[in-house]
Amino acid sequence: MRWHRRRDLEGGKELGVWLLLDDGAVEEELYVESHEYRGGDFDVYTASPDGEWDHKGTFDEAGDAFDAALEHVDESRFPLESG
DSSP, X not given: OEEEEEOOXXXXXXXXXXXXXXXXXXXXXXXXXXXXGGTOOEEEEEEOTTSOEEEEEEESSHHHHHHHHHHHHHHHTOOBOOO
């Protein structure tokens, strides 16, 4: 399995989307989401293919949210695709 960073933005508000893929099947999704448009912070979530969501944290700065997301990737022990 490998993490793949998507380059599209769903709904215009996600800053980061990673998919944990196993032969093309999504095993887990990881999101860094911005709520700046409404004066809010940044959230990190994971989602399963079954629709289970897990809130990993709320952060004041985008950089801190990305650090938390990448820490989740590192802790998973699955590599992040380059490119």
